[in-house]
Amino acid sequence: MSSQISGSHATAKVVFYNDPKFRSRFAQFVLLVAIGLFAYFAYENTSENLRKRNIAQGFGFWDVEAGFDISQTLIAYSAASSYGRAFWVGLLNTLLVSLVSIFFATILGFIIGILRLSRNWIVSRLAGVYIEVFRNIPLLLILYFWYGAVLGALPEPRDSLAIPGDIWLNNRGLLVPRPLIAGDILYTVAALGIGILGAYILARFARRRQAETGERLPVGWISTALIFGLPLLVYLGVGTPLGFDFPEKGRFNLTGGLNLAPEFVAMVVGLSTYTSAFIAETIRAGVLAVSKGQTEASQALGLSRGQTLRLVVVPQALRVIVPPLNSEYLSLTKNSSLGVSIGYPDLVNVFTGTVLNQTGQAIEMVSVTMLVYLTFSLLTSAFMNWFNRRVALVER
Amino acid sequence: MVIAAMLRKHSADVYVLPNSAEVGSNWRMGMKKLILAAVISAASFGIATAASAGTLDNVKQKGQVVCGANPGTAGFGVPDQQGNWTGLDVEYCRAIAAAVFNDPTKAKFVPLSSKDRFTALASGEVDVLIRNSTWTMSRETTLGIIWAGINYYDGQGFIVNNKLGVKSAKELNGATICVQQGTTTELNVADYFRANKMEYKVVTFGTSEEALKAYDSGRCDSYTTDRSGLAADRLSMTKPDDHTILPEIISKEPLGPVVRQGDDQWLNLVKWVHNALLISEELGVTKANVDEMMKSENPEIKRLLGVEGKFGESLGLSNAWVVQIVKALGNYGEVFDRNVGPSSPLKLVRGSNALWNQGGLQYAPPIR
Numbered sequence A: 001m002s003s004q005i006s007g008s009h010a011t012a013k014v015v016f017y018n019d020p021k022f023r024s025r026f027a028q029f030v031l032l033v034a035i036g037l038f039a040y041f042a043y044e045n046t047s048e049n050l051r052k053r054n055i056a057q058g059f060g061f062w063d064v065e066a067g068f069d070i071s072q073t074l075i076a077y078s079a080a081s082s083y084g085r086a087f088w089v090g091l092l093n094t095l096l097v098s099l100v101s102i103f104f105a106t107i108l109g110f111i112i113g114i115l116r117l118s119r120n121w122i123v124s125r126l127a128g129v130y131i132e133v134f135r136n137i138p139l140l141l142i143l144y145f146w147y148g149a150v151l152g153a154l155p156e157p158r159d160s161l162a163i164p165g166d167i168w169l170n171n172r173g174l175l176v177p178r179p180l181i182a183g184d185i186l187y188t189v190a191a192l193g194i195g196i197l198g199a200y201i202l203a204r205f206a207r208r209r210q211a212e213t214g215e216r217l218p219v220g221w222i223s224t225a226l227i228f229g230l231p232l233l234v235y236l237g238v239g240t241p242l243g244f245d246f247p248e249k250g251r252f253n254l255t256g257g258l259n260l261a262p263e264f265v266a267m268v269v270g271l272s273t274y275t276s277a278f279i280a281e282t283i284r285a286g287v288l289a290v291s292k293g294q295t296e297a298s299q300a301l302g303l304s305r306g307q308t309l310r311l312v313v314v315p316q317a318l319r320v321i322v323p324p325l326n327s328e329y330l331s332l333t334k335n336s337s338l339g340v341s342i343g344y345p346d347l348v349n350v351f352t353g354t355v356l357n358q359t360g361q362a363i364e365m366v367s368v369t370m371l372v373y374l375t376f377s378l379l380t381s382a383f384m385n386w387f388n389r390r391v392a393l394v395e396r
Numbered sequence B: 001m002v003i004a005a006m007l008r009k010h011s012a013d014v015y016v017l018p019n020s021a022e023v024g025s026n027w028r029m030g031m032k033k034l035i036l037a038a039v040i041s042a043a044s045f046g047i048a049t050a051a052s053a054g055t056l057d058n059v060k061q062k063g064q065v066v067c068g069a070n071p072g073t074a075g076f077g078v079p080d081q082q083g084n085w086t087g088l089d090v091e092y093c094r095a096i097a098a099a100v101f102n103d104p105t106k107a108k109f110v111p112l113s114s115k116d117r118f119t120a121l122a123s124g125e126v127d128v129l130i131r132n133s134t135w136t137m138s139r140e141t142t143l144g145i146i147w148a149g150i151n152y153y154d155g156q157g158f159i160v161n162n163k164l165g166v167k168s169a170k171e172l173n174g175a176t177i178c179v180q181q182g183t184t185t186e187l188n189v190a191d192y193f194r195a196n197k198m199e200y201k202v203v204t205f206g207t208s209e210e211a212l213k214a215y216d217s218g219r220c221d222s223y224t225t226d227r228s229g230l231a232a233d234r235l236s237m238t239k240p241d242d243h244t245i246l247p248e249i250i251s252k253e254p255l256g257p258v259v260r261q262g263d264d265q266w267l268n269l270v271k272w273v274h275n276a277l278l279i280s281e282e283l284g285v286t287k288a289n290v291d292e293m294m295k296s297e298n299p300e301i302k303r304l305l306g307v308e309g310k311f312g313e314s315l316g317l318s319n320a321w322v323v324q325i326v327k328a329l330g331n332y333g334e335v336f337d338r339n340v341g342p343s344s345p346l347k348l349v350r351g352s353n354a355l356w357n358q359g360g361l362q363y364a365p366p367i368r
């Protein structure tokens, strides 16, 4: 077919500038050059104008001492650190709050979504109310609600609420004992690694065996035992080598221990409750999209209800669920930029806020921040696309 | 050329966008920065830039002067429910309007949070920024802006709740402190604790309203900003009497009006409005006696009030410019007393802000 067309082309001897292939290449080339020139022109003019207005530019500030402190730092940071370091602190805080919130939003969303489908009228209505409430209130207000009305109402440090296990709750956050890593803990970590590896090998073996003999092994139970039980046994075996740093009363607040700041907690709770409402709807849509015939057929084959759900309904529902789930994760990450309104030091708070203000270099900061969010988004999408391909039905 | 002209017009349109700004929500703050980036890129095509264009001509053409104001610090800049603005900084803006238009009401106020203010000024959203802004070297050398004077000499302090029993900032080791972003405050507090080898935890908010709410609800042991600001913020707490401003002054905060660089005529005008307010006080010219004073034989008063010389014209104004200002608002002392002085709710003493010949720092070069 194609050889016929190119053959007829060759015989017609079109002048090169009438050749559609050439034309389209040429047009693309011209467009590319124009865009390139435009970008160059814009860049040159911007920097010329900034110079004229005596506004600083460039990335010289990156190594300059920041001079301000940040409340939550995952890497070592002090006021003597550089602006560049502050950037990484903010970036990691954004990643932390996004990943933790995605984790909880997914679990919560799954539960609410399934409850929404429940045959129990009251349960399904309650789930519906949850979804409508959190979907229809602006996220900023939800954050203010959790931060101001809920966490703000907790008692002062001197009247901290004691939770068994040396855990304290007050309006400065949640204080838990901080695990102190001792050398012997390595055995436990190694056991955990072995457990995970064992579970993986078992899963592969079980799949092959099922394909060959049709027999199914209780993989779930055995894996759980491997992943949790094995490290626990080793931990107890070498004599519980983990120490704890317990919170103690200080002049202003409890000191020591591990402090989860109310800003962080409010962000996680706010982002998770908000996004879980959207995820719940996605889950519901996905499950409803699997035709009833599939369930009936699998029951006719003698699969139990649980097996039907696990082996027939969920794999097909995932196909519908994963793409929109991806965009929920993307918006959650971008929504974490509201952190500054409740004092959570995310990237936008630290970098596009304080650093921008101390250096005054809006263009640089905004460009870098946009690049960071773009990278996050592309990475999330790449991961979800990979996941989507894995769960996609192999159509025959 | 045609393209350049079109783009210039386009950039002018972009300038208009953020003018409708009211109190900024966080989304809009981010938006403003994007707009600035867009404005500067767009403006960059229009070779002639707004910064060098005559701000005074521009103001006269608009029929009003647009001032960047504090969104809510009592005594300095705050709108009431009807949108009527009051405050020391606000009256400075009215003084400029009185000098230019002989009408103090020809002033429009754009509320700007600390972190938006310089961007808004640099991008041309406001003609002049008068909102508790500290004059620092880096701001003047990297932001394309310049101070026209110091209308309030201040310093940073701490406020604490009485029940903590803290009497001095030196006792704040281990405390949690709320601050507002985009301020010198953020840097000074870090310096102070570093220099005194004390530990602290900082919680940084986008606006002072959010930071104050957090402090008031007990999230922080102390809130820190300019001491004048603390006096104002104390009034907005649920129980003002429960809070004390600690005696330590940990920084120099010279606050004053700011303009864009590259327009010396406008810089001069703002600078001399400030000087005229001081000189009027120094020479005893008040809102009540200004008409009397026009008949004065004192050559200094004659020059000040335009009876002699063409000082107003040299600024691009009428020679009666100071008469217009003082008739509308009075002199510096009157403006100070009305807004922040002992008879105002803030009850601040003149202190460093007294005239130079009365033990203070306020000193204006002569009109001559």
Ligand SMILES: N[C@@H](CCC(=O)N[C@@H](CS)C(=O)NCC(=O)O)C(=O)O
Pocket (backbone or CB within 6 Å): B070, B071, B072, B073, B112, B113, B114, B115, B131, B132, B133, B134, B135, B180, B182, B183, B184, B185, B207, B208, B209, B225, B226, B228, B229, B230, B253, B255
């Ligand atoms: N003078 C300092 C701080 C100025 C400042 O932001 N003051 C606070 C407290 S008085 C304020 O104006 N807050 C009002 C707001 O941004 O909402 C500076 O220029 O950086």
